[in-house]
Amino acid sequence: MSTILAYTHPSAGHAFPLIPGLTELAARGHRVELVTAPSVIDTLGGTGIGTHPVADDVLAVRVADYEGKTGSTRLRKALAETTRRGLAEITDLRRHVERCRPDVLLIDTIAYGAQVAARASGLPWALIQPSLLSMPGSGIPPYGLGLAPMAGPLGRVRDRMGWRVVERLYAKALLPGVNELRVGAGLPPLTSPLQLFDEPDQVTVLVGEPLEYRRTDLPAHVRIVGGTSWDPDSQVPGWLDEPGDPWVLVSCSTEYQADEALARSAVAALRDEPVRVVITLADAFDSAHLIPAPNVRVERFVSHGPVLARTSAVVCPAGMGLTQKAVAAGVPVVAVPFGRDQPEVARRVVQAGAGVRLPARKLRADRLRSAVLRAMAMQPAVRQIGRDLTAAGGAARFADAITELVSQPRAAGEPAPAGSTPAPRPR
Numbered sequence: 001m002s003t004i005l006a007y008t009h010p011s012a013g014h015a016f017p018l019i020p021g022l023t024e025l026a027a028r029g030h031r032v033e034l035v036t037a038p039s040v041i042d043t044l045g046g047t048g049i050g051t052h053p054v055a056d057d058v059l060a061v062r063v064a065d066y067e068g069k070t071g072s073t074r075l076r077k078a079l080a081e082t083t084r085r086g087l088a089e090i091t092d093l094r095r096h097v098e099r100c101r102p103d104v105l106l107i108d109t110i111a112y113g114a115q116v117a118a119r120a121s122g123l124p125w126a127l128i129q130p131s132l133l134s135m136p137g138s139g140i141p142p143y144g145l146g147l148a149p150m151a152g153p154l155g156r157v158r159d160r161m162g163w164r165v166v167e168r169l170y171a172k173a174l175l176p177g178v179n180e181l182r183v184g185a186g187l188p189p190l191t192s193p194l195q196l197f198d199e200p201d202q203v204t205v206l207v208g209e210p211l212e213y214r215r216t217d218l219p220a221h222v223r224i225v226g227g228t229s230w231d232p233d234s235q236v237p238g239w240l241d242e243p244g245d246p247w248v249l250v251s252c253s254t255e256y257q258a259d260e261a262l263a264r265s266a267v268a269a270l271r272d273e274p275v276r277v278v279i280t281l282a283d284a285f286d287s288a289h290l291i292p293a294p295n296v297r298v299e300r301f302v303s304h305g306p307v308l309a310r311t312s313a314v315v316c317p318a319g320m321g322l323t324q325k326a327v328a329a330g331v332p333v334v335a336v337p338f339g340r341d342q343p344e345v346a347r348r349v350v351q352a353g354a355g356v357r358l359p360a361r362k363l364r365a366d367r368l369r370s371a372v373l374r375a376m377a378m379q380p381a382v383r384q385i386g387r388d389l390t391a392a393g394g395a396a397r398f399a400d401a402i403t404e405l406v407s408q409p410r411a412a413g414e415p416a417p418a419g420s421t422p423a424p425r426p427r
Contacts, residue, residue: 001029002406005102006128007093007114009082010037010054011255013321014108017130017206020228021398023047028399030406033100035092043232050100055092061085063255074339075144076173083177086113090185093117104405107200112178119199120185124405126202131320131341132348133205133224135197138217142166146343148351149213167192197222204401208392210352210385211324211345223401226393227324234303245274245295246312248372249304249326253317256283259338261363263288266315267296268365270372278307313375315368317360318342318349327354328390330383332375334368336360353378354385 004025008014015036026032026048034044038053063081090113097105097117105118105125118125134143139155141147142162150158170193178196179189190196197203201221205212208226215224240247250266252259263279270277271293278297281288285300304322308314308329316322318335323345326333333355335346346357355378356371 001031002103003031003033003100004104004106004402004406005096005100006032006034006036006106007054007089007096007111007118008034008036008108008128009110010040010059012037012040013254013319014110014130015040016230016321017227017324018106018128019044019047019049019230020395021206021225021402022049024395024399025402028403031100033096033102035096046233052096055088055095057088058085058092061088075169078340079170079173080177082110083112083174083181085111086116086177086181087184089113090117090181094121097121097123104402106204106402112174113181115196115199116178116181116185116187120187124201126204126402126405127197127200129203129205129207132207132212132344133203133215133222134341134344135194135203135219135222136163137215140213140215141347144341144344146337146347146357148347167194201405202401204398206393206398207320207324208389210388210392211327211348211354212392213348213351223404225397225401227328227389228393228395228398229305229325229328231303231305234306236306237302239297240278240306240310245276246376247307247310248275248277248313248315248376249307249311249331250277250279250315251322252279252281252284252288253319253338254282254301254321257317257338257340258284259317259336259360260284260288261360262315262317262336262338263290263298265363265365265368267291267293269369271295273369273372275312275372278302312379313372314355315372318346318357320345323349324389327352327382328386330379330386332356332378332382334358334371334375336363336368352385354382 022032033050035052035054041051044051061084089111093114094117105123106128107114107118109129141149143166174193203222205224206227267290276295280299280302304325308331311331313332314326315334318337323333333349335349335357337343337346338360349355350357356375358371
């Protein structure tokens with residue numbers, strides 16, 4: 001069997017969606033190695049996956065996009081700081097390639113340096129997209145703006161112009177850093193950020209319908225395999241099964257983005273409602289300073305699986321990981337996007353009928369209370385949506401897609417095959 005090396009952005013939100021598929025590959029007899037955040041590695045015992053921490057100099061580059069004052073400033077800051085990790089990622093990935101001699105590489109969508117190293121290696125590789133596919137296509141609104149689909153001639157004009165704006169924005173923010181890495185590795189510079197999707201042998205998307213829009217014109221090398229749910233093994237806390245009012249889960253981002261206002265608003269919104277609230281603060285645990293309430297429990301982390309099985313609604317910034325888990329579990333979502341890919345994820349929640357969107361700039365206790373009550377009333381319909389979402393993906397589909405690359409390996413240094421179908425371009 002083959003050796004498969006996966007390299008992720010150092011966060012749980014980018015690593016956890018891969019675990020079921022990697023475990024399935026290991027069960028099929030492949031040697032699977034994962035390079036990711038040290039905190040993630042601590043949770044992966046018994047999965048059959050070999051684990052290694054990303055290099056310290058990768059972790060040393062701090063991504064603090066939340067310090068930006070506007071959406072465009074936050075985007076530029078996030079991309080600049082993420083690409084600044086690139087040189088360290090290139091060295092790190094090359095070291096692991098030399099160590100384990102993989103047949104196939106799986107590279108995270110925002111590990112830009114690792115992508116450059118993978119492309120230069122000549123090994124077959126897949127770009128792993130643990131969130132929504134940010135490629136244009138027929139009827140697909142411009143990515144990142146949170147726009148609803150629009151049919152007819154007016155919709156086509158809006159989408160064409162909107163994609164041009166998005167492409168220019170990402171080109172200005174992303175390409176200087178990416179092209180510096182590429183030229184240093186002996187690769188030609190790119191002229192459009194959309195060309196990043198042309199580089200790998202496969203683009204593997206870990207989201208499925210109804211959160212991912214239906215695509216009618218995907219390039220031949222794109223595989224939409226749907227999402228899978230994974231949580232570290234943990235005991236169900238006793239407080240979760242105590243009798244009482246329904247639970248509402250309020251979760252701040254696991255990768256810090258200064259979203260403590262969501263937790264504070266949730267306490268004010270729900271303290272007098274007939275619900276019990278568990279708030280997970282992650283890296284905001286030491287800075288949120290919440291006012292106590294008798295029906296509110298505050299934790300740094302809880303394993304999502306047991307909580308979602310007992311929850312009537314989830315309130316979160318619309319990170320793809322928890323959002324997809326919640327919908328798959330039949331739990332409606334109140335999506336309060338603060339940045340990153342979250343406005344787009346929040347729009348998909350609404351379009352799928354899986355919850356309610358409340359923009360962060362409109363976050364107030366009364367509005368959040370209303371949104372939670374509306375979401376809770378949607379739970380019967382969301383259960384069916386969750387079944388549809390679960391049916392759209394799974395570990396076996398992921399493993400089948402990656403096995404396509406395993407079946408035709410190339411030696412390191414051998415050039416990638418030409419002629420991959422390019423991503424459609426707005427005109």
